[in-house]
Amino acid sequence: MTPHRADDATINARPVIHWFRRDLRLTDNLALAAALETGAPVIPLFIFDPAILHSKRVGAPRVAFMRSALASLDASLRRHGSALLVRHGDPRRVLPALVEATGAQGLYFNRDYSPFARRRDAEVARALPIPTHSFDDMLLVPPGEATKSDGDPYTVFTAFQRKWLTIPKPCPVAPASQSGAFDRLASVDSPGLPTLADLGFDTAIETPDASEDSAHQLLARFLSGPIYEYDSGRNRLGADPDRDPTPGSSFLSPYFRFGILSIREAYEAAQAAHGQAGDARARKAVETWISELAWREFYTHILFHFPQVKTGNFRRAYDSVPWRRAPADLQAWQEGRTGYPVVDAAMRQLAQTGWMPNRARMIVASFLTKDLLIDWREGELHFMQHLIDGDLAANNGGWQWAAGTGTDAQPYFRIFNPILQGQRFDPEGVYIRRWVPELGDVPATQVHTPWASGHLPAGYPPPVVAHAFARERALAAFAAARERRPA
Numbered sequence: 001m002t003p004h005r006a007d008d009a010t011i012n013a014r015p016v017i018h019w020f021r022r023d024l025r026l027t028d029n030l031a032l033a034a035a036l037e038t039g040a041p042v043i044p045l046f047i048f049d050p051a052i053l054h055s056k057r058v059g060a061p062r063v064a065f066m067r068s069a070l071a072s073l074d075a076s077l078r079r080h081g082s083a084l085l086v087r088h089g090d091p092r093r094v095l096p097a098l099v100e101a102t103g104a105q106g107l108y109f110n111r112d113y114s115p116f117a118r119r120r121d122a123e124v125a126r127a128l129p130i131p132t133h134s135f136d137d138m139l140l141v142p143p144g145e146a147t148k149s150d151g152d153p154y155t156v157f158t159a160f161q162r163k164w165l166t167i168p169k170p171c172p173v174a175p176a177s178q179s180g181a182f183d184r185l186a187s188v189d190s191p192g193l194p195t196l197a198d199l200g201f202d203t204a205i206e207t208p209d210a211s212e213d214s215a216h217q218l219l220a221r222f223l224s225g226p227i228y229e230y231d232s233g234r235n236r237l238g239a240d241p242d243r244d245p246t247p248g249s250s251f252l253s254p255y256f257r258f259g260i261l262s263i264r265e266a267y268e269a270a271q272a273a274h275g276q277a278g279d280a281r282a283r284k285a286v287e288t289w290i291s292e293l294a295w296r297e298f299y300t301h302i303l304f305h306f307p308q309v310k311t312g313n314f315r316r317a318y319d320s321v322p323w324r325r326a327p328a329d330l331q332a333w334q335e336g337r338t339g340y341p342v343v344d345a346a347m348r349q350l351a352q353t354g355w356m357p358n359r360a361r362m363i364v365a366s367f368l369t370k371d372l373l374i375d376w377r378e379g380e381l382h383f384m385q386h387l388i389d390g391d392l393a394a395n396n397g398g399w400q401w402a403a404g405t406g407t408d409a410q411p412y413f414r415i416f417n418p419i420l421q422g423q424r425f426d427p428e429g430v431y432i433r434r435w436v437p438e439l440g441d442v443p444a445t446q447v448h449t450p451w452a453s454g455h456l457p458a459g460y461p462p463p464v465v466a467h468a469f470a471r472e473r474a475l476a477a478f479a480a481a482r483e484r485r486p487a
Ligand SMILES: Cc1cc2nc3c(=O)[nH]c(=O)nc-3n(C[C@H](O)[C@H](O)[C@H](O)COP(=O)(O)OP(=O)(O)OC[C@H]3O[C@@H](n4cnc5c(N)ncnc54)[C@H](O)[C@@H]3O)c2cc1C
Pocket: 234, 246, 249, 250, 251, 252, 253, 254, 256, 257, 292, 293, 295, 296, 297, 299, 356, 357, 358, 359, 361, 362, 365, 383, 387, 389, 390, 391, 392, 394, 395, 396, 397, 398, 399, 402
C-alpha cells in the first residue's frame, strides 16, 4: 500500500474538501462546483475504504475500472495544478484526521442513496467539527421527489415513470463558469494512486478506458445514430461483434455507475436528439432510451424506500420458494457450461469483459432462477463480483424482476425459453460463436440446439437440464409458494 503523509496537502488558506465517491469527474459535478464557488482552495479527495474494497460483493473487474477512472481524474486534476489526494481507511476516522491536519472549513460531497452510504455519511457528519454540504447529483429526480399524492413511493414502474416525466430536470452546470474556477483546486503533493495489486486485486480483464473523454465519445457515438434504432438495436445480441460489444445500446452503464458521465448531460443530450429525430419511430426510440434512465432512477428509489430488498424478496409471497441448493449447476452457469448456447455465451462474455447486454442479463437471470431454480441472490452476488457496472440498486432490481419476486416483476409464469431467446435475438449465432468457440463451426440452423444433431461439438456439454421439465418445475414451485402466502 502506498504510504501517505498527513501533511501532503499544501494549503495556503483554510480549504474545503471535495470528497469524490460515485462522481469521478470534473465536468458538471454539483458538489465540486459548490466547493469551488466558496472561493477557498478545494482539496480533491478519494478514500479507499477497506470495508467496501474487501466486501465479498466487490470484484477485481469493477475495482480495475474504478482505478482507471481515478487515474484519469488524477491526470485531469494535475492539468489544473492539483492532484487527487488519496487516503485509505474508514472515512469516519480518515476525514476527522484530515480536517485536523489541513484546517479544512467544510466538506462537500454528492449523495449516495444506498443504505450503507447513508448510514456512513450520517456518521461522518456527526464525527466532524465542520459543516458538511451534500448534493443530489447522481439522479435527475432524487428519492422523495417522485411520490404518489399521499407521499408513498411508487412500486410500479409505469406509474413512477409517468410522474418522473412530469418533474422538471436540472440542467448541467455551465462549463464556462467552471473552467476558471478550477484554478481554485488546491495544490496537493500526492504520490499518485496505488496500483491494482497494492489494492489487493488482480484481473486479466482489460477494462475499457474510464476517462471522461471516453464517456463523452461513447455518448456522441450513440447519439450519432444508434439511439434512433434503440428500440430494436438494444436487443440485437450479435449485431456487429467486431465493432463494439453492443452497438445497439450506449455502453454507458459503467460510466454512470461511477459518475464519470453526468446524468444531466446525458439527459440533455437525449432531449436534443429527440428534437432532431427524423420521424415518429426515431422519436419513440429516444423516448425508450430515456425510459431506461428512468428505470435506473426507479430502482435507486426502491432501494432507498425499501432497503430490505437488498437481502429479501420485495414480494414476501415468494419467501417460501424452495430454491435448489445445486452447487454443480450453479458452477456450470457461472462458467458458461450449461449446454444452452446463448446462456453460455453471455456468461463467458461477463467473465471475459465484466459486462453483458441487458437482453443477455435477462436471459441468464431467468435461466438461473427458473430453469435451475437457484436463488436469485446467488446470481445477484455473482454479477456484483464480475460486472464493471455492478450497482446494488439496478442489479437487485434486475434480478428480482427476472426471478418474479420484485416490485414490478414479470409474472412468475412468464419463463424465458433459452432456445427461442437465442433464435430471436441472435438468429445467425454471431454472438454465440464469438464467445463459445466450441460452437465456431456449427451452422446457424443448429447453433441454438447443438445437441439436436446427435453429435455435440468437442468440448461442449449437453444441456444441464431439459427446459420443458425445468419450466414445469419452476411453475409448480412458484404456484405452491403463492398458495402458502398469496401475493
Ligand atoms: C439481472 C440484471 C442485472 C442488472 N445489473 C445491473 C447492474 O449491476 N448495473 C447496471 O447499471 N445495470 C444493471 N442492469 C440493467 C441493464 O442491464 C444495464 O444497465 C444495461 O445493460 C447497461 O447497458 P447500456 O449502458 O448499454 O444501457 P442502455 O440500454 O444504453 O441504457 C442507458 C442507461 O440506462 C440505465 N439502465 C438501462 N437499463 C436499465 C435497467 N433495466 N435497470 C436500471 N438501469 C438501467 C443504465 O444506467 C444504462 O447505462 C441489470 C439488468 C438485469 C436484467
